[in-house]
Amino acid sequence: MSVLVYTENWDGQFKKLSFELVSYARTIASQLSTEVVALSIGNVADDELNKLANYGADKILNLSSEDYNDFNPQHYSNAIAEAAKKEQANVCVFANNIRTRAIAPRVTVKLEAGFVSGCVAAPESTSPFIVSKKAFSGKAFARVQINKENKVLSLNQNSFGIKEDAKTVNVEGFECALKTSKSKIVELKKNTGKMSVLDAEILASGGRGLKKAENFELLEKLADILGPTATVACTKPVADLEWRPHSEHVGQTGKVVAPNLYFAIGISGAIQHLAGITSSKIIVSINSDKDAPIFEASDYGVIGDAMDVMPKLNEAIKAFKENA
Amino acid sequence: MKILVCISHVPDTTAKISFVNDNKDYNKEGQQFIIGPNEELALTSAIDIKDAKGGSITALTVGQAEVEPTLRKALAMGADDAIRVNAEPKDALNVATQIAEIVKNNQYDVIVTGRESIDYNGGQVGEMLAELLDIPSVSGVNGLDLEEGKAILQREIDGGFEKIECEFPLVLSGQKGIAAEPKIPAMRGIMMARRKPLTVVEPIAFDDATEVLEHSLPESKAACTMVDPENMTELVRLLHEEAKVI
Numbered sequence: 001m002s003v004l005v006y007t008e009n010w011d012g013q014f015k016k017l018s019f020e021l022v023s024y025a026r027t028i029a030s031q032l033s034t035e036v037v038a039l040s041i042g043n044v045a046d047d048e049l050n051k052l053a054n055y056g057a058d059k060i061l062n063l064s065s066e067d068y069n070d071f072n073p074q075h076y077s078n079a080i081a082e083a084a085k086k087e088q089a090n091v092c093v094f095a096n097n098i099r100t101r102a103i104a105p106r107v108t109v110k111l112e113a114g115f116v117s118g119c120v121a122a123p124e125s126t127s128p129f130i131v132s133k134k135a136f137s138g139k140a141f142a143r144v145q146i147n148k149e150n151k152v153l154s155l156n157q158n159s160f161g162i163k164e165d166a167k168t169v170n171v172e173g174f175e176c177a178l179k180t181s182k183s184k185i186v187e188l189k190k191n192t193g194k195m196s197v198l199d200a201e202i203l204a205s206g207g208r209g210l211k212k213a214e215n216f217e218l219l220e221k222l223a224d225i226l227g228p229t230a231t232v233a234c235t236k237p238v239a240d241l242e243w244r245p246h247s248e249h250v251g252q253t254g255k256v257v258a259p260n261l262y263f264a265i266g267i268s269g270a271i272q273h274l275a276g277i278t279s280s281k282i283i284v285s286i287n288s289d290k291d292a293p294i295f296e297a298s299d300y301g302v303i304g305d306a307m308d309v310m311p312k313l314n315e316a317i318k319a320f321k322e323n324a
Numbered sequence: 325m326k327i328l329v330c331i332s333h334v335p336d337t338t339a340k341i342s343f344v345n346d347n348k349d350y351n352k353e354g355q356q357f358i359i360g361p362n363e364e365l366a367l368t369s370a371i372d373i374k375d376a377k378g379g380s381i382t383a384l385t386v387g388q389a390e391v392e393p394t395l396r397k398a399l400a401m402g403a404d405d406a407i408r409v410n411a412e413p414k415d416a417l418n419v420a421t422q423i424a425e426i427v428k429n430n431q432y433d434v435i436v437t438g439r440e441s442i443d444y445n446g447g448q449v450g451e452m453l454a455e456l457l458d459i460p461s462v463s464g465v466n467g468l469d470l471e472e473g474k475a476i477l478q479r480e481i482d483g484g485f486e487k488i489e490c491e492f493p494l495v496l497s498g499q500k501g502i503a504a505e506p507k508i509p510a511m512r513g514i515m516m517a518r519r520k521p522l523t524v525v526e527p528i529a530f531d532d533a534t535e536v537l538e539h540s541l542p543e544s545k546a547a548c549t550m551v552d553p554e555n556m557t558e559l560v561r562l563l564h565e566e567a568k569v570i
Contacts, residue, residue: 010482071486073451073461098480102463105451108417114533115416117446130537136341137442143537183460183490190484198482202569226570236500246466246501247483252337252442253361253500261569271338275442278542282567284559285548295548300562304553316556320564 003029004037004089006080007052008099009044015199016162017095019055023163024155025093026056027122037061037087039080039174041068046171053169055162059087061174068178070185071099077106079176084111084150086174096154097198104154114146117154137252138278156279157198158258197233197248202226202261203280205233205250207273209266209287210306213243218310219265225317233257235273251276266306269294286310325379325470327370328432330423330449331363331398332413332441333391343539350443350539352390359394361506362438364401366498368507369468370436371402377470380404382432386413386422392522399517400509406522415532416444420452422527427457433492434475439464439499447497454495462488466501 005025007018022038029036038057040049049060061083068075084092092107094100096118108115116131123131128145131153135142197203204219223230232248239249250257252272258279265286267273274297285298288305295301302309336356344351370381383398385391386409395406409422437450454461467478477488477496551559563570
């Protein structure tokens with residue numbers, strides 16, 4: 001028995017999310033009195049792999065074959081399922097993002113498991129195995145029981161946190177023959193540099209209330225002052241108007257984010273947008289309409305025109321940072 | 325080209341939700357149900373391609389008789405026929421297994437699902453189905469074209485996109501971008517929908533792998549602390565000292 005956690009890497013680097021997943025796997029493994037095996041696929045250096053041990057990984061499997069350089073759900077899920085079988089893992093832990101959503105359900109079928117996607121906490125019990133997840137686009141929670149011996153869980157980013165638990169680690173090479181697949185990537189385009197809204201700890205998000213694309217400069221300024229873990233986000237209408245790129249669209253049909261701090265600026269608070277932000281720890285709203293529904297979802301609110309308030313907010317944050 | 329579009333029958337996004345039976349089940353009383361927004365866009369894209377290049381589209385859902393109006397809407401939008409698997413869709417693996425059974429008997433070139441249904445946000449059925457059928461799958465699809473024997477897809481990735489070519493048969497999960505906006509059925513479409521075939525199929529036996537025991541609502545937020553727009557220093561202080569987020 002063991003708990004297998006798939007730790008994705010981004011160009012050979014792990015992120016906070018990777019460590020959160022190991023922490024989560026570690027907690028479940030302790031509940032089951034067993035070990036954590038972390039599986040990495042891709043070209044990751046040993047000193048990066050070893051970081052996983054700080055969060056409770058007992059063993060690290062390193063699948064570094066170049067055959068796996070291109071992401072392919074059939075290839076990746078096959079390798080992960082083979083690793084799970086090898087390690088007799090009856091619990092597999094994944095992140096809940098675009099890539100893992102392509103793999104975890106396949107692993108579930110291969111292992112004849114039960115899968116709960118979007119978990120928000122450690123299992124409340126392991127026998128019976130019950131875990132909570134988000135439901136109804138963030139409007140509710142559901143406690144779900146898995147009735148199969150094998151379990152697959154995907155964890156919502158920033159819902160569990162990082163817990164250090166240093167282990168002496170064992171890195172093993174892992175090989176898995178490539179399955180054939182009739183799907184191939186013919187072009188890959190990546191916008192480098194900007195942090196994804198999914199990883200940002202602080203988001204400065206704007207809606208139509210900002211009136212035009214240029215006014216987002218004030219949000220860019222705010223994100224800039226707040227530092228490298230702050231970035232700009234937007235609502236669907238703003239993305240549809242092409243004031244901001246679609247990658248910044250937060251909401252039910254865009255990205256679901258979980259930052260520590262979310263500034264909602266000139267955003268009225270439509271349900272579809274709220275569905276993307278309910279996991280934010282703190283929400284601050286700036287809106288000229290005192291009846292805007294966003295205030296009901298916020299922790300702090302400022303009634304005023306964004307164009308008046310933002311320069312003052314930016315000044316105040318700048319002063320704070322300079323004195324810190 | 326034979327296309328199968330799997331849709332979910334879900335409560336409208338703006339629905340006020342509540343639960344019954346000791347919070348085990350969703351309270352359907354008085355609720356508006358719709359085609360899930362992701363599937364609606366994916367269906368629109370499939371219809372546009374069919375209109376341009378020919379083929380047939382079957383709309384499918386797993387659900388009891390109450391879901392038929394949602395299937396009829398898919399027919400009104402432009403699907404040619406519909407299938408309802410007569411079972412309550414409580415578990416993703418069960419739903420995927422039911423659909424796999426239908427596909428085995430019918431040979432589709434392209435199977436389309438939505439990124440996730442807006443009730444349980446699982447995003448699982450499409451990929452489970454592909455694995456059960458042992459065919460490729462592409463998720464997060466925000467651009468689609470179909471040619472003879474293959475699909476050309478754009479999929480979203482962290483900070484960019486991939487362009488993928490995949491031979492038939494495959495499963496794809498569509499999301500925002502796959503179509504600019506959902507197709508609105510015209511009067512003619514609505515009239516014709518009544519006459520298009522809707523077949524009911526009994527499910528095969530399968531034990532649910534997961535079971536929802538209970539739902540709960542999030543704790544309501546404490547009242548919003550309002551801050552004077554002239555006093556942003558105070559807001560910053562609150563964020564630092566009280567909220568501890570900066």
